[in-house]
Amino acid sequence: MNLVQQLINGIVLGHGYALIAVGWTVLLGVARLVNFGHGQIYMLAAFVTWWAVAGLGLPYPVAILAAMLAGVLIGLLMQAAMLRLTFAQDLVSIMIVTLGFGHMMRGIAGLVFGGHPQVLETPLSYIDFEIAGAWVTAQDLAVVLVGIAAFALLHFGLERGTLGRTARMVAEDPKLAQLAGIDVKRVYFAVFAFEGAAVALAAAMVAPRTPILTSIGFEEVIVTFVVVVLGGIGSVAGSYAAGLGLGIFTALFGGFVSPAYATTAAFGVLIVVLVLRPSGLAMRAGGR
């Protein structure tokens, strides 16, 4: 395959990756929380989108909204269960609990949607364009546009204005934020709802590129780690750049070295970064 095609694949892939990771960026940046059930929310949301389109015959945009709603509900439920751990900032327990939630979601998906792989057909996947000798679908373009839009909104929302200030206050010192009259519990719920909605949006946009199975989601979590960590915890612009970079890296590595090991290679980079620069993830996890 030629370089231009791989680069364009990489850009599309990269926007998908950034979109998948955007929820985690906010989760970690604002609330110092993690969600290892992230991939399973992606998986469930992909199924919900497929079911809304193929089962209910809803138009694709409505299906996206349905998936996002499901994501919000899952996020709120998870946060409700973890509220005590959240206030204690017990990140390690939160991590394990979210792993447990992920396992539950897999069971639920198997129960509701069955074990067969499904393919989500969207009207946009049938429209092709040729750009500089490379082929892209309208779905690919939509992924890029939604990715850019999501990050632009988040950037302006979080870096300026009351919302951003509240977010930074809670991120720095949730207890002190209470003294400024902020309902920290509501912020935590909002952040988890956003995480659910964001990953569901990503699933609805990206999942049409691949078969949907109950076992998907693993790779999405990995991608998210890499993007969030390489981008610098909580940095919106950093996550976007890291997502894009990772997408291009994966496309080029997959195209020219080995497709099977592309994610592994990316993760190898992550391990090296974490080991060399653990302060990149410095957070008040359990410390005072």
Next chain:
Amino acid sequence: MSTPILEARELRVTYGGHVALDIPHLALAPGELVGVVGANGAGKSTLVNALLGWSRGAPAVSGSVRLAGEEIGALPPHARVARGLALVPEGGAVFMRLSVAENLAAATPPAGAAGRAHDEAQIEALFPRLRERRHHMASALSGGERQMLAIARALRLGPSALLLDEPSIGLAPRLVTDVLRAVRGLVDQHLSVLLVEQNVRAAIAVVDRLILLERGRILAQGPVAAMRDDPRILEAYLGEAAA
């Protein structure tokens, strides 16, 4: 006597079975400045934190807290703040990653408190240093400036009662006088303040009434004129000298 602006009954705080605070009754009259003194670990901070239902740890707090007659003992901290009770915690806690202006703007007065809230001009008149440092990050401030910012932020919330936890800690003696004088000035403008102070001498100079705490219990309380020569207060002085 008029209704107390802040009143607590049967206020108890326990940490894992250990009773850290047990206050049968405590009241703060409108426009009154009450000092809470006592040795280290007497429960002074625990008391003001409990009044707001706030803590860095996870204690069990029970009891009734009334603000201007309204029961707030079951509300979460932010809701108590919204009703007009503000706390400046120990050590001039401010948001280090926010600028001075942002720290002040972060505390938007709740609806209904707008009349009481200090506006920016009043804050700057009270603490001129903060105007000069408006655009600095809070992390670049000195200890005294942080303390002023922390108090100013609380005033922006337009509280009807203010809880001040050791505003003098770590400050140079001259600054201690400045800060406490500023507090006295606020009280003279009819704010009610409960002031926790390790520096008994400095506290006696400004407060109307003193409460002496020991091991989480009220050992003695009364008007400052009567308490000044109480041997137990003198003991607290000695504790201060030894510390």
Next chain:
Amino acid sequence: MAGRLAPFLAVPLAILVFLLPGWLGGVHGAFTVIAIMAIAAYGLDIVVSDLGEVSLAHTVFFAAGAYATGLLATRLGANGWLTLAGALAAGTLIALVLGLITLALREFVFSLVTYAATVVAAAVAHNWDVLGGSDGVSGIPTLDLPLGPLRLGATNDVQLWPFAFGLLLLTLYAVRQFRRSRLGAMAMMVHLNPRLATMSGIDVRRVRLGVFVLSAPFSAVAGWLYAYQRAYVGPDLFETYFLVLMLTAVVLVGRRRLLAPLIGTALIIGQERFLSFGGDINAIILGGALVLALAVLPGGLDGLFRRAFARTAQPAPHSDRRPVAQS
């Protein structure tokens, strides 16, 4: 009181448990799997409960033991002793490398990197032909352990059960001794107060590395037996099921209780084997148990029983609590 009597109670209890699968009508398979997974969980337990870190890489040590066994037995026709040595070596070596890499990492970052290691290992297992790729290694011969003129071995679950049970007892003994050892005491100090530990002259990094490496053989030896029990190893060993199973077993009953991981494993596998509602609902139950144990019942089932018990009876003095230096 319990501390003194425990050794005398342990013998009849052990004999009882050993005979139990026969009495229950030949459920040796389930009991063997419980023993194997409990042994694997004990490796994780000493890292989680004693060192205070959550490793997500113990499935790798488990899988390394299983893969080493499968490969040595099928490719080289190695007997049980050789595969055992291979399994222990593989698990320990990987733990040593990973331990060195994560030496400076703590808490969440440590967990993240160990999770990363699991993901990388899973990708390698799926894609590397030497490990059998996604087909895995099948046709593993039955366990044989030639001992001089004796030929010990196991061709079915009934015969495998004594081996699994023996290994489990050995594991329990080893964990108990570890907790009484100097390393165990140092691990607790490092866990509870790393600064004080440093000031007491403890090399925190060495203790962390020591405990981490020491924990791997438990999980690896469990993998060794698992390979013989299933006669097949594959990349499914890296699925979150095993990870969630081990984590749940460790946290479900309570921390730093010798029998807790065993009881936890028995509850989980027991439910899957005897009260199964199908894979999907079992997954919901297992995941739900993990969520409940941490989010709703801090201190696990043990803590729940203690609280319930404390209401009706006088709280018993904790005879099993070792003195730990307080700051």
